[in-house]
Amino acid sequence: MSLATQTTAAVSLEGVTKSFVHGGRRTVVLDGIDLTVGRGEFVSLLGASGCGKSTLLGMVAGLDTPTSGTLLVGGGQPALMFQEPALLPWLTAGGNVDLALRLRGIPPRERPEQVMELLRLVRLEHLADRRPHQLSGGQRQRVAMARSIAQGSELLLMDEPFAALDAITRDLLHAELIELWQERGIAVLFVTHNVREAVRLGERVVLLSSRPGRVVREWRVHQTQPRAIEDPEVGHLATEITAVLREQITRHAHH
């Protein structure tokens, strides 16, 4: 395994394999993953539950290391958003965003203004003093999004961040995420098991198989943003991808 930070892409994986030894048995979770996310690119990573998507993001985020293969991350520590908002419950919404700036080394004088600007990006400037338990699920995930942006990273990793939200809130957050992505020029690697969501958001959709996770196929989404989840183009491509995904899951089930 080798790690380096010199790359022109936001992140590139070459033959990345991850296996765990459990009870004396070796389980291969990810098998020879080749994947590149260009600078400023939005890639959706799609797969059924248990295909190792989260493991893959964890490795890119530096929380875990590959068993073999090459993983190159350009532009420092990537930001990572989890399925849960994972806000620190003792800090206010503003405090959570502030901590990201503080750990990045932003001087105290400049932080309050930046906190408000980041909260404005996610339309929460009026709730800066609220604690996480006083916010709705969608608002919490927005704070988490502002905190991720506060890291100033060129790469944002997202691990099914909207899976626990209702459809309408999710729809709103999709639009806000796309806006942020276009405005900030960051690269996004978005993990989901929701085919429509993958197509709605990504410029490319990469499909992973289950156990072991391998890249099965990838699709380019030609329609430009902003697009909506109910657009016919999104629907067509989603139908096509779902067919391949279903085939994958059935094949896996017969093993």
Place this chain on the structure above:
Amino acid sequence: MQALPSVAWVPAAIVWFQLSSATIYAVILLGAVPSVAMGLISGIDQTPPLLRSVGRVLGADRWQMIRHVLLPAALPTLIAGIKQGWAFSWRSLMAAEIIVHSPRLGTGLGQLLNQGRDLQDMSLVFGSVLLVLLVGITVELVLFAPLERRVLRQRGLAPSGT
């Protein structure tokens, strides 16, 4: 360590510090330290792994992780530990004052109790018992209860009845 009543340290403390205030302080400290340490350790152990991951993703180094994630996460259990430590210390202090008496130790509620016994003065004994109870309840209600309530409320946790 918590299984050992700290009054058991009184003879050792007298040997080490003679009949001085240090003896009493040592017994109080030995009563409180295990509870406080347990509170801190279990609070850190119970920190959700997800919050540790957040710290790492935000780029926290070892010290920043302790300062910004682990210590605040452990605060409620730490306070519970300090509260228990106080209760143990208070008991130990009374016991120590009844066991050890010397003009060099000044006056305390324990001494007052003892004096009541020596003088066969029942009103002094009961007056002292009431005072001991009052101090205990006051510290609990004035110091710990509001502090615990505040910390738990802040996190959206409902304080249990005290």
